[in-house]
Amino acid sequence: xxxxxxxxxxxxxxxxxxxxxxxxxxxxxxxxxxxxxxxxxxxxxxxxxxxxxxxxxxxxxxxxxxxxxxxxxxxxxxxxxxxxxxxxxxxxxxxxxxxxxxxxxxxxxxxxxxxxxxxxxxxxxxxxxxxxxxxxxxxxxxxxxxxxxxxxxxxxxxxxxxxxxxxxxxxxxxxxxxxxxxxxxxxxxxxxxxxxxxxxxxxxxxxxxxxxxxxxxxxxxxxxxxxxxxxxxxxxxxxxxxxxxxxxxxxxxxxxxxxxxxxxxxxxxxxxxxxxxxxxxxxxxxxxxxxxxxxxxxxxxxxxxxxxxxxxxxxxxxxxxxxxxxxxxxxxxxxxxxxxxxxxxxxxxxxxxxxxxxxxxxxxxxxxxxxxxxxxxxxxxxxxxxxxxxxxxxxxxxxxxxxxxxxxxxxxxxxxxxxxxxxxxxxxxxxxxxxxxxxxxxxxxxxxxxxxxxxxxxxxxxxxxxxxxx
Ligand SMILES: Cc1ncc(COP(=O)(O)O)c(C=O)c1O
Numbered sequence: 001x002x003x004x005x006x007x008x009x010x011x012x013x014x015x016x017x018x019x020x021x022x023x024x025x026x027x028x029x030x031x032x033x034x035x036x037x038x039x040x041x042x043x044x045x046x047x048x049x050x051x052x053x054x055x056x057x058x059x060x061x062x063x064x065x066x067x068x069x070x071x072x073x074x075x076x077x078x079x080x081x082x083x084x085x086x087x088x089x090x091x092x093x094x095x096x097x098x099x100x101x102x103x104x105x106x107x108x109x110x111x112x113x114x115x116x117x118x119x120x121x122x123x124x125x126x127x128x129x130x131x132x133x134x135x136x137x138x139x140x141x142x143x144x145x146x147x148x149x150x151x152x153x154x155x156x157x158x159x160x161x162x163x164x165x166x167x168x169x170x171x172x173x174x175x176x177x178x179x180x181x182x183x184x185x186x187x188x189x190x191x192x193x194x195x196x197x198x199x200x201x202x203x204x205x206x207x208x209x210x211x212x213x214x215x216x217x218x219x220x221x222x223x224x225x226x227x228x229x230x231x232x233x234x235x236x237x238x239x240x241x242x243x244x245x246x247x248x249x250x251x252x253x254x255x256x257x258x259x260x261x262x263x264x265x266x267x268x269x270x271x272x273x274x275x276x277x278x279x280x281x282x283x284x285x286x287x288x289x290x291x292x293x294x295x296x297x298x299x300x301x302x303x304x305x306x307x308x309x310x311x312x313x314x315x316x317x318x319x320x321x322x323x324x325x326x327x328x329x330x331x332x333x334x335x336x337x338x339x340x341x342x343x344x345x346x347x348x349x350x351x352x353x354x355x356x357x358x359x360x361x362x363x364x365x366x367x368x369x370x371x372x373x374x375x376x377x378x379x380x381x382x383x384x385x386x387x388x389x390x391x392x393x394x395x396x397x398x399x400x401x402x403x404x405x406x407x408x409x410x411x412x413x414x415x416x417x418x419x420x421x422x423x424x425x426x427x428x429x430x431x432x433x434x435x436x437x438x439x440x441x442x443x444x445x446x447x448x449x450x451x452x453x454x455x456x457x458x459x460x461x462x463x464x465x466x467x468x469x470x
């Protein structure tokens with residue numbers, strides 16, 4: 001007789017699952033012998049006081065999964081299933097140190113440069129654009145997009161960056177993806193392992209670790225001078241690619257001079273297959289004068305790979321970034337990645353298309369330029385009043401962050417610890433110095449982002465920062 005532990009109060013559907021699970025476990029635990037006969041359905045139904053249907057469902061499921069077999073007009077039998085090598089001991093589930101603790105977000109204020117302002121995001125216009133996308137793109141939503149992203153969306157972006165950034169390109173040259181990092185990864189997967197990439201230090205640490213640790217490429221770290229990346233070091237470097245942020249250097253905020261831009265373009269022509277990667281991450285925001293045209297707009301020889309993103313201009317969580325490839329790199333890219341399944345959400349991309357087409361994008365950028373300018377001015381004024389002679393701010397009216405230097409006796413470690421204790425999110429400059437050896441002075445510098453701090457919280461955040469520093 002089979003002994004099953006069944007809770008009869010359960011719904012009939014669940015009852016069958018209980019019987020199935022109990023039997024399955026007993027078979028796995030080898031409580032029954034191979035080829036042992038199971039009770040007839042009616043007998044088991046009577047014994048357990050359940051319907052025959054319930055037992056039939058349980059037996060059918062076991063049969064389907066191969067735990068039992070049936071012989072016509074005879075009944076059901078236990079299958080001779082393969083034994084596990086080690087069934088008794090069990091490897092620990094998720095070790096404690098890999099478990100994520102719930103984050104305590106209550107009461108935090110943030111000077112992060114990675115965020116955008118969500119309070120002022122025009123969700124109504126975005127949802128209107130999403131409705132349009134659903135209405136007009138039923139067929140496209142039912143399938144996977146072109147591996148570079150839908151052509152219509154690329155065409156819209158090509159027009160946008162042509163107008164706003166002077167980028168000269170055809171929609172065919174645009175590759176859409178879910179972030180700058182995947183784009184860089186795809187780009188370098190078409191290149192040899194001996195490729196040398198030059199980068200500025202201080203610079204974008206996330207791209208540095210991607211290139212050096214994940215992609216294992218040789219990196220030449222170059223310093224900065226008053227015109228941008230140091231040209232003598234660029235000339236000495238035998239790099240194949242140079243990664244720069246000319247419109248608003250990350251993180252110092254400096255704008256690369258026109259002469260340095262031309263020097264860099266000239267440098268690309270001194271070696272075959274040499275390129276500049278222009279990371280144009282926050283150029284939509286320029287406060288006192290007009291936007292500075294992209295470096296790509298000056299390039300006459302197809303030597304610039306342009307990287308753009310909607311992470312700053314819209315929201316970083318949308319994950320819409322793109323790269324504009326020169327024709328010869330595009331050809332290699334297509335050969336290598338033609339089988340790629342496109343990463344972005346097609347609905348989000350068509351929504352973006354209508355958002356730009358309707359004028360909502362331009363209005364949003366205009367409004368945010370004003371809002372960010374007000375906030376930036378307020379924050380700089382509050383910092384200057386509070387810190388007096390102990391602060392020196394690199395006030396470059398562009399982007400969503402600036403660098404400030406502090407006169408303090410505390411070390412970076414002490415400052416980072418104190419900020420945590422006071423629930424203030426800060427980014428210290430040391431994480432952006434990419435060279436191993438100390439290539440920077442002992443001055444304490446912070447990269448201060450202002451996109452996500454509310455105007456009414458600025459005073460409190462600056463007060464906390466003062467306590468952090470002294
Ligand atoms: C220097 C720099 N480049 C690019 C990006 C954009 O990255 P993504 O497009 O992956 O959001 C950021 C984001 O904060 C950035 O700081």
